Amino acid sequence: MVEFKKFENGFEYVEVNNNAASARIALQGAHIFHFARINEEPILWLSDTSDFEIGKALRGGIPLCWPSFGMNNPDLPQHGFARVGMWRVEKYTEIDENSTQITFILDETNQSREFWNFSFLLELKVTISEKLIMELTTTNLDEKPFKIT
Numbered sequence: 001m002v003e004f005k006k007f008e009n010g011f012e013y014v015e016v017n018n019n020a021a022s023a024r025i026a027l028q029g030a031h032i033f034h035f036a037r038i039n040e041e042p043i044l045w046l047s048d049t050s051d052f053e054i055g056k057a058l059r060g061g062i063p064l065c066w067p068s069f070g071m072n073n074p075d076l077p078q079h080g081f082a083r084v085g086m087w088r089v090e091k092y093t094e095i096d097e098n099s100t101q102i103t104f105i106l107d108e109t110n111q112s113r114e115f116w117n118f119s120f121l122l123e124l125k126v127t128i129s130e131k132l133i134m135e136l137t138t139t140n141l142d143e144k145p146f147k148i149t
Contacts, residue, residue: 001094011054031057057079107119
């Protein structure tokens with residue numbers, strides 16, 4: 001089952017529950033902040049200081065650092081802008097009772113153009129089952145090449 005939820009402050013996330021596992025993924029950053037197999041403890045660490053505030057990166061879980069990691073590009077925020085960008089759910093599929101796949105999309109916005117003057121499309125496929133599988137695809141939609149790290 002896939003449910004779209006919000007914390008009291010409006011911070012949006014997706015909660016997935018199937019017969020094999022559960023996960024919670026923030027729309028901000030497509031940040032996976034919870035994954036646990038049924039009847040087991042969560043396997044992702046999440047800081048108690050994560051406030052789940054819009055525009056503020058979470059500490060812990062699985063962040064998506066794109067288009068750069070660290071301060072490799074001084075024109076970008078640390079670890080890039082995708083980790084605090086608002087992703088959207090493109091689709092989700094209940095593959096079977098033990099597997100759920102969700103596809104998140106991030107593409108250029110006026111805000112991203114302030115940091116990164118390129119046209120792009122990011123697609124993140126997350127499969128929640130006994131395993132947590134992530135597939136991130138970058139598509140350059142621009143006429144000029146760009147570098148990611």
